[in-house]
Amino acid sequence: MAPSQASHVPSLDNLIKSFNSQSLEASIESLIFLLKRRQVKGDECAKATAHILRQVVAKSKWRDVDELLSRVQSVGSRLVRSAPLEPVIGNVVRRVLGLIRDEANEDRNADDIGSEAASDIQSLTPSTTPQPPRPRPTPIRPSPSVLSSGLTVSKSMFNLLSVKAPSESPVTGASTPLSQAQPASVHALRSEVMDGIEEILDEINQADDQIAGFSDIQIHPGDYVLAYQPSRTVERFLVKAASKRRFTVIIASLESPSPGSSELSYAALRKKLNAAGVNTINLASNGLMAYIPRVNKVIFSAKAVYQNGGLLVDSGSCVAAQAAREYLKPVIVLCPVYKFCPEDPSDEVSRGELGSPGSYVSYANGSAVDALDVENTVTDYIPPDLVDVYLTNL
Amino acid sequence: MAAETNEAPEGAPATQDGAKTGSTPANATANAATTEKLTSAQLKAKAKAEKAARRAQVKEARATVGTGPPAQDKGAASDGKGAKGKGKQDGQQTQSKGGPPQAHRPSISGRRPSMPIVEKDVRSGIPDSFSHLPMAKRIPTSQAQKDVHSAVLAVGQQMATFALNDSISRLKATLLAFRKVIESYETPEGNSLSRHFVPHVLNPQIEYLTECRPMCFAMGNAIRLLKGKVNKFDIDTAEDEAKEGLLEWIDLLINERITMAEYAIARNAAQSINEGDTILTYGRHRLVEKTLLEAKHDGKIFDVTVIDDPFERGGQELAKTLRHAGIPVLYSPNLGGLRPKVAAASNVLLGGEAIFANGSLHAPSGTADVAMAAMNAGVKVIVLCETINFDRDRVSVDSLTYNEIDPERNTADCFRLLFDNTHDKYITGVITEFESGGGNSPAQAILALLRKQEDPLID
Incomplete structure (x- = not known):
């Protein structure tokens, strides 16, 4: 399935190194392989997921936010299914999805201020999910008031936890799809999302020291x-x-x-x-x-x-x-x-x-x-x- | 495992010179009984011939000893207490109390100087916080005291190497070895068996055994009873008669408290197993194995979950035995996933090494974790234990009061205690051979049970 990987000692580091040399799909398959064989497990899962999603954002073709979201979601659910007892993978996928929605929301708010709140995107999520197997892709996202991508890690973490349950969120339902996101802003969005994932990676890497x-x-x-x-x-x-x-x-x-x-x-x-x-x-x-x-x-x-x-x-x-x-x-x-x-x-x-x-x-x-x-x-x-x-x- | 292979050659020389039973204690008693009778008969004949001549002398001498006995008697009595209270570790203490200066003392002190060095080497790696606990150690047969009987030497080696591991097989081996000691005992001139035997013959054996491995509680109990028995003999009792009495008493003890007890407990416990139950057990315990096989023999259909200690792996043998008997077995090599496994069980059967006066159970390390998980999940925890294992004098509230360090894993790099202590609140019931009505008594009632049941062996 991942022939390019066969020569390497299968490990996360090797996989990350090989990202540039092989296609996105091959990388995903290799990671799924590693996950299934428990060669990547525990804390490494989070890092691996963030890395691969970064590749997804960077390499895959997408024209608007919807497409990006659905791509991330489909890759995410494949990863989750390959290691059902590593819930951390799902967490990271959710974080990335939330991040994308935030960034998109910010863009859109910049475009037409005063339109409906960001929760629109939320209602989108389930409908665009092609595979339902992932245990309920509960949208986790920072509250709409915090939108800057330049948040410090701990602050964004705090908001992550303080988010209300989706059912309590006030403006669900009335959805205005985000399709109006301009192609011009795709580049900006891409780089912002990549930065965001980088931050998540940093956070994962620093967590141990912070706890210590x-x-x-x-x-x-x-x-x-x-x-x-x-x-x-x-x-x-x-x-x-x-x-x-x-x-x-x-x-x-x-x-x-x-x-x-x-x-x-x-x-x-x-x-x-x-x-x-x-x-x-x-x-x-x-x-x-x-x-x-x-x-x-x-x-x-x-x-x-x-x-x-x-x-x-x-x-x-x-x-x-x-x-x-x-x-x-x-x-x-x-x-x-x-x-x-x-x-x-x-x-x-x-x-x-x-x-x-x-x-x-x-x-x-x-x-x-x-x-x-x-x-x-x-x-x-x-x-x-x-x-x-x-x-x-x- | 390595221990067992070593044990054989050491057992062998002992078998040659003294008793044929040198090896029997390790195995079963079935053939022991036959070989024993032969040797005992031989020895008895020999002893009788010599004794007939000597008895007259003893009688003469008794008048002179008249003043001696009271002092020695006291020594023996306090000795009995020492064994009762301290049976676990203090060989030295027993020794200092029990032995008035006699011929064998020099040999002890002669050996002593070398001991601390050996001891230090072995024990130096033990982490400070556990340094108070005793540990079995192997004493080369050449280093043993000369007073130690060859049968006891063999048993001691087997204990030190854990070829004899659980309390009952150790007890049995000890008693059979003591039988040999009694058979070969001849009261020296001017002494009587009831005054001389314990301090000069029996105590060195006990010391040696304790040095090889801290005594188990059953051994402590049996030795206390044995000493009591010896002290009860009138000073005028003929040596033959006394020896005969002691040998009979030991046979009775083995029969009643070990063989019959095992049978009764297995039968009682098997009755507590219901059709369709899932029985969970930890490690391998003789009584649990017997019980499960007995229940199977009764035609009951049930499942067994065996949780093993990966450092002992006795459970694997149990699982195999049960599987060959046709019982469906789920084998878990470690305590992982303990909660769901325990929750799925209908009954937890545990074997005990000893039960303390406060009702807490002394059992192989890990038992307490299983019992606690079971109680928390609302599953019955039933302990199987012979009454000879009950300690009615000592209490233990945590596992660091009475315990043993694994001699093979005794450094900070790799450390292990052999036992743990299960609080009685995690035990639903104890099945013993006593108490006619089902024999299922809560741990707290053990003292009452013992008191109520007048020990038939004391008088």
Whole structure:
């Protein structure tokens, strides 16, 4: 499907590098491939989506806003479908759609001031969506009063969150399609949208550092911090805290204890922390109740935060959160704002995604392969009542 | 796994010289019984011949010992308490209390100097916050004290290497080894069994076992009962008679508290399984396995979800066994997705290593997480546990009070505790071999249950 990609080691970086050398469609296909094979996952998804949508805006042929929106939407829904348990993709697509509408709206407002409010565009969205499978393309957009593209990141984030539910928005229905957007303004729009996506990318890249800025507020000297499967976000958070505080990090994970690998897990992080004078203990255990009495707080990062406050996390984090609740230890979840989803968790989410059982029951073990139905769940859903603090980059 | 392969050669030499049962404790008792009878018969014959001559001497000597016994008796009594209260870790304490200066003391102190060095090496990697917890360690047979009986040596090695892992198989092996010790015991001149046996013969064995691996609670209980039994013998009791009594008592203990208990619990628990249930269990526990097979044998149709600890993988064996018995099994190699799996279950069956006086369960690490998830999901949590595992003196409120460090994962790079502590509020019921009416009692009632059920073994 993506022959040009075959020679490369499949990774996001290679993909981004190859953007210029291959056609848009090939790039999209490669990314879908990577997503399906889980070679791009977690935090990388957001970045990948933003990058590919940037290519869509830049390379595809479009004459007006409608066309651009529908292109972005169709690419977005393909991406979402290829990785149904990475809600972050949908979030980024929504952000980009909102961005385009804003820019278009701004243009139009500049053209004919006093026409109907921007919410017109909203009603357009569903009708122009050719594929409905994406879980309701809820239009998320900044309130009409904020229209400048030169917003600071955090401000635009704030508005993103403060947007009212579409049903509450006052002027739905009466739609005046945006088709009157002048072809002349297409170029301007393109570059503005590209700038906007660039900003989103910046925001995604900076989120970890921004969250890490709060670390010394949350971590106190002498703490025992249980970091469950520390992601890059958590790593940065801990390393930042280590520069100011002396504490102990207990690292737990659900990783398969295959010989050699478990000893080396998180070696880089531990090295960094040890260098800063922070002790680390690597737990080789699934159950965490035994250690929680020793722990002061539990920290992990979320893959996504749902509308109800529930979390999609790497599996096992739920065990940590549950154990912490038993001993009333605070559970701190690090989640950049781009992981906030305007959806409710589906049943599928709460059942969890199944991963490869190969690391637990090897194919060489014939009797086991014959006898067992192995279910290796790799994601968990954590209900909101188990979480004490959501730490975002705002 | 590596441990098991190592265990065999070490067990072997021990088997040769002393008892044939050196290896039996590890396996089953079925063949142990036959081999035992042979050896015990042989030994008894030999002992009898020697003893007939000696008994006269002992009787003579008793007059002179007359002043000694009270002091030694006290030592033995406090020793019993020491084992009861501290059975878990303090070999040294038992030793200092129990053993009045005797011939074997020099050998201990002779060995001691080398021990701290070894110990330091092994324990130095343990993170500070967990440094109070004991850890099994392998003592080369050459380093063991000379008083340690060969059967006990073998058992000790098997415990240190975790070839004997769960509390009941350790208990059984220990009792069978002690049986050998008793059989080969000969009261020295001028002493009586009830005064001499515990401090001079039994205690070194116990110390050695404790050094190999901290005693489990069942062992603590059994040793307390055994010492009580020995102390009850009148000082005039003939040695043969006393030994016979002890051997019978050990057989009775094994029969009643282990073999029959297992059967009764499996039967009771199997009755609690209903047609069409989904039973969830964690890791592999002998009683749970028996129960599920028993229920299957009764013709019940049910599903089993086995959640495993990836660092033990006992659950995989359980899953295979069940699958071969024709039970549909869903195997989850780790605690991932615990909530939905638990919520889909109708019953959670857990095996326990011990239950404390406050009703909390001491069980393999991860059990508490499963129990808690089940309780939160409104699923019944049933614990299977023999009463010999109940500790009526000690309480534990968190997992760091009584625990063990995995000897293979004992550094900051890779650290693991073997057990955890499940609060009794996460346990719906405990099925034991006692209590006639179904045997399903809440964890809080365990003390009452024990008190009510006069221990038939004490008198």
